[in-house]
Amino acid sequence: MKKLSVIIFLLSVTIHAQFISLPSKWKFLMGDDSSYKTECYNDVNWQSLSVPTNWENQGFPEYDGYAWYRVHFQVPKNKLNKKLFVYLGKIDDADETYINGKLIGKSGKFPPENETAWNTQRCYAIPVGVLKEENVLAIRVFDSGGGGGIHSGLVGIYDANNFAQSTKIKPPAKSFYQITTSNGLIAAVFNEKLNIIESITPHIFQMYDLAKPVSPFIKSLRTNDNSKPRRVSYVQNTHVIKVEYRDYNIFYFAPFANQEKIFIAAVEGGKKKIENVDYVFDKIYPDIITKSCLVEKPSQKATKYFFFSFNDSLHNNTKAVSDYCSFAMNTDLVKHEVAFMRGVLDKSFYPTGLSKEEKNLYEQSITILKMAQVSQKEIFPKSRGQILASLPPGNWNIGWLRDACYAVMALTKAGLYTEAKNALSFFLNADAGYYKNFVWKDGANHGVKSDYKLSVCRYFGIGKEESDFNEFGPNIELDGFGLFLTAFTDYINKSGDKEFFLSNEKLVTRKIAKPIISFIEENNLIRKESGPWEQHLPGRMQAFTSIVNSSGLRDYAELLKSFGKGKYQKYLSASERLKSGILENLFYEGRFIKGFAEAENPATKDFYDGGTVEAFTQNVINDKDLFLNHFREYDKALRRNKKHGFARLNNPDWYTNSEWAFLDLRFAIALNNYGMKKEAKQLIDWVTSYSKYNFNFIAELYNDNDENYGGAVPMVGYGAGAYILTINNYYNK
Numbered sequence: 001m002k003k004l005s006v007i008i009f010l011l012s013v014t015i016h017a018q019f020i021s022l023p024s025k026w027k028f029l030m031g032d033d034s035s036y037k038t039e040c041y042n043d044v045n046w047q048s049l050s051v052p053t054n055w056e057n058q059g060f061p062e063y064d065g066y067a068w069y070r071v072h073f074q075v076p077k078n079k080l081n082k083k084l085f086v087y088l089g090k091i092d093d094a095d096e097t098y099i100n101g102k103l104i105g106k107s108g109k110f111p112p113e114n115e116t117a118w119n120t121q122r123c124y125a126i127p128v129g130v131l132k133e134e135n136v137l138a139i140r141v142f143d144s145g146g147g148g149g150i151h152s153g154l155v156g157i158y159d160a161n162n163f164a165q166s167t168k169i170k171p172p173a174k175s176f177y178q179i180t181t182s183n184g185l186i187a188a189v190f191n192e193k194l195n196i197i198e199s200i201t202p203h204i205f206q207m208y209d210l211a212k213p214v215s216p217f218i219k220s221l222r223t224n225d226n227s228k229p230r231r232v233s234y235v236q237n238t239h240v241i242k243v244e245y246r247d248y249n250i251f252y253f254a255p256f257a258n259q260e261k262i263f264i265a266a267v268e269g270g271k272k273k274i275e276n277v278d279y280v281f282d283k284i285y286p287d288i289i290t291k292s293c294l295v296e297k298p299s300q301k302a303t304k305y306f307f308f309s310f311n312d313s314l315h316n317n318t319k320a321v322s323d324y325c326s327f328a329m330n331t332d333l334v335k336h337e338v339a340f341m342r343g344v345l346d347k348s349f350y351p352t353g354l355s356k357e358e359k360n361l362y363e364q365s366i367t368i369l370k371m372a373q374v375s376q377k378e379i380f381p382k383s384r385g386q387i388l389a390s391l392p393p394g395n396w397n398i399g400w401l402r403d404a405c406y407a408v409m410a411l412t413k414a415g416l417y418t419e420a421k422n423a424l425s426f427f428l429n430a431d432a433g434y435y436k437n438f439v440w441k442d443g444a445n446h447g448v449k450s451d452y453k454l455s456v457c458r459y460f461g462i463g464k465e466e467s468d469f470n471e472f473g474p475n476i477e478l479d480g481f482g483l484f485l486t487a488f489t490d491y492i493n494k495s496g497d498k499e500f501f502l503s504n505e506k507l508v509t510r511k512i513a514k515p516i517i518s519f520i521e522e523n524n525l526i527r528k529e530s531g532p533w534e535q536h537l538p539g540r541m542q543a544f545t546s547i548v549n550s551s552g553l554r555d556y557a558e559l560l561k562s563f564g565k566g567k568y569q570k571y572l573s574a575s576e577r578l579k580s581g582i583l584e585n586l587f588y589e590g591r592f593i594k595g596f597a598e599a600e601n602p603a604t605k606d607f608y609d610g611g612t613v614e615a616f617t618q619n620v621i622n623d624k625d626l627f628l629n630h631f632r633e634y635d636k637a638l639r640r641n642k643k644h645g646f647a648r649l650n651n652p653d654w655y656t657n658s659e660w661a662f663l664d665l666r667f668a669i670a671l672n673n674y675g676m677k678k679e680a681k682q683l684i685d686w687v688t689s690y691s692k693y694n695f696n697f698i699a700e701l702y703n704d705n706d707e708n709y710g711g712a713v714p715m716v717g718y719g720a721g722a723y724i725l726t727i728n729n730y731y732n733k
Contacts, residue, residue: 061624184375205461382463385426394712403717482552
């Protein structure tokens with residue numbers, strides 16, 4: 001978002017000429033002293049910085065705190081009595097601006113309130129009579145984290161006739177107020193606005209099977225205190241939620257370190273302030289276990305722990321709660337839990353060059369992947385390793401094959417090989433094959449038509465294949481086969497896990513790779529199916545499905561070849577067939593890829609499909625001219641007016657027509673692949689900056705009408721996973 005804003009405001013400069021130019025080099029000093037605002041202060045020994053550019057990029061890396069800018073400028077005598085406006089770019093995070101010692105404007109809030117206005121273009125009216133022929137502009141800045149100072153935007157002095165209106169593009173802002181903790185066994189959601197834990201569920205997935213949804217065991221968990229939260233955040237990008245109140249802090253988490261189905265609230269503060277704190281809740285399960293204990297610390301501090309769990313026909317957690325309470329008497333559970341997740345983050349792979357904001361989102365994305373993967377201690381064996389499409393409160397806490405493949409690729413990219421292997425093992429062990437033959441109302445067999453191992457859509461929580469139905473039948477999707485092969489191959493290549501390949505080669509070849517070949521029609525495209533956007537039956541010849549299957553077959557063929565398997569040529573040939581089918585049947589007028597083979601012209605609904613960018617992210621098509629043509633067309637067709645990224649289809653449906661963060665990130669990879677780093681970074685910055693305000697979650701959608709977070713939040717494969725893949729592509733390319 002930051003880079004995009006720079007372009008917007010530089011364009012404004014060409015339209016609205018500066019009335020008075022300001023120098024490009026300004027004086028700069030770290031620290032805070034009110035005398036710095038005066039015009040007579042001697043700043044000769046201050047350092048010089050370029051404006052607008054973050055101070056981190058000019059010799060002050062990692063500096064957070066107070067600093068001042070000063071710049072000397074002249075105003076012609078005949079312009080002193082005009083109504084003038086000073087533009088100061090975008091300042092991270094808060095500023096107070098003075099001319100000749102007089103405060104003319106301020107944005108954001110300084111400590112202790114700490115309110116950022118980092119993405120707001122500063123524009124202040126200069127009161128008549130303040131300016132002289134010789135002037136000093138002084139800006140007091142506070143940066144709470146990440147990039148600091150005057151980082152981008154329009155800088156200069158304008159008169160009323162050339163006064164440029166502020167950009168109409170809405171800057172990133174907070175629009176999501178629910179934050180999740182999970183340990184792969186249970187999940188809980190804290191609502192910042194309501195100041196309650198909305199629900200605690202006994203599993204992280206949504207459905208046991210078709211007839212049985214997962215119900216919370218507790219709802220509306222809240223303290224007996226009416227205090228309002230001042231700030232809600234994750235601790236050091238972990239799964240531990242910190243809620244700050246006036247008199248104490250509360251930490252909420254489901255424990256990864258000890259892997260129990262227990263929800264923990266740790267109230268920290270002065271003993272007298274917290275000893276009477278208690279909880280009330282709505283009891284959903286009949287057998288709820290609660291326990292609390294007060295642990296005193298030096299200096300009149302204390303922590304009061306509350307433990308919440310349940311017993312049912314499958315679980316008996318009474319002893320685990322008692323043991324955890326005893327453990328708390330000698331262990332700081334919050335530090336213990338943070339240390340566990342920091343251990344995961346610290347061993348992960350990071351590309352070099354990340355900004356602070358990018359690293360925060362990257363780390364939180366790893367944590368999201370961890371929270372969204374069903375634990376190896378889950379009571380249902382076939383559920384273990386499953387990765388959900390979203391965490392609660394997002395309503396896609398279901399194991400979609402397609403989404404999970406992107407998550408697996410991200411785990412591999414981050415070096416979390418155990419987690420990636422567990423996810424792949426889930427697919428290979430899950431209960432699937434129910435749609436080998438499926439005859440619908442039209443009398444046609446829409447099934448897979450051969451033995452297969454992967455779900456044609458998604459999975460129930462217990463590890464059984466599921467496909468959602470509507471009046472047009474189920475979703476029978478064939479893209480996941482190719483995506484799995486890419487994820488599987490990537491894991492083997494990166495981890496060097498030869499044993500995993502050798503033990504699963506026959507199954508993967510016979511029930512995943514081989515069926516793809518049977519999907520290919522005479523026109524060298526994958527046959528009609530429901531596609532990535534789940535359009536049910538009878539389906540269409542979707543470009544996305546042919547693209548990712550071509551990529552998957554190519555990757556798997558190369559893997560087979562590396563192991564000396566002679567049959568690799570069969571799968572490489574099938575990949576090339578699909579590539580030729582894409583070039584012959586899906587390139588509209590030879591210029592760009594259309595969404596499906598049957599689409600007649602650009603006026604056809606769904607003619608433009610953002611998923612077609614996978615041809616260039618996965619290098620199925622490796623031609624810069626074709627990509628540039630494709631991007632130009634899609635930039636016009638799917639880029640949202642006054643927005644920053646892409647819709648998924650040219651379709652009036654609000655869900656489809658909203659901006660999809662996943663597609664923003666996939667387009668960023670394609671742009672970067674073809675050397676368009678600036679354009680790629682604009683999309684990355686937009687997603688990064690928006691997430692910064694929303695717990696570092698990535699949403700499914702940015703709503704079309706107001707750009708607030710929409711759809712399921714937080715997204716996992718289509719959010720956290722896609723971000724990790726994009727960041728690695730950008731910084732390693």
